[in-house]
């Protein structure tokens with residue numbers, strides 16, 4: 027359980043770093059009207075893999091974690107509600123956006139349209155994950171602080 031939580035906690039940095047890299051790259055290439063290269067594809071793939079690994083670990087944690095409880099007090103208690111409902115809902119939306127960014131842009135033939143799709147969907151996902159981690163009370167980047 028603690029190993030899983032540590033992995034999930036650590037993997038957040040991989041997801042966030044890849045998200046920032048992909049968002050910045052796709053914006054710069056969108057504005058510069060640059061082609062969609064193999065590097066763009068590789069970065070998108072790593073983001074996809076880290077995100078889905080995070081989802082898998084999160085799903086296991088959801089069933090074994092002490093902070094995920096379903097009882098009469100869950101919705102009245104902000105901490106319990108966050109872990110039972112808000113963390114999973116917000117992050118699932120972000121993961122769907124990251125997944126759709128890749129799967130839908132892959133089918134596009136126009137490189138500018140690909141960059142735009144990758145930028146808009148992944149930027150939205152990044153904002154949602156920041157909001158979600160901000161609400162956790164455990165910090166966004168530094169556990170327990172910021």
Ligand code: HEM
Pocket residue numbers: 031032034035038041077080081083084085086087088089091092093094109113114117118120121155159164169
């Ligand atoms: C990209 C998406 C996600 C990110 C960045 C993320 C990040 C985090 C972080 C930073 C923590 C706190 C870790 C700690 O305090 O050491 C956490 C805890 C947790 N996450 Fe996620 N998470 C994501 C998606 C998910 C999903 C989709 C689920 C459920 C299916 C999930 C389930 C959990 C649970 C249950 C905990 C609390 C574990 C505990 O304290 O016992 N996470 N997550």
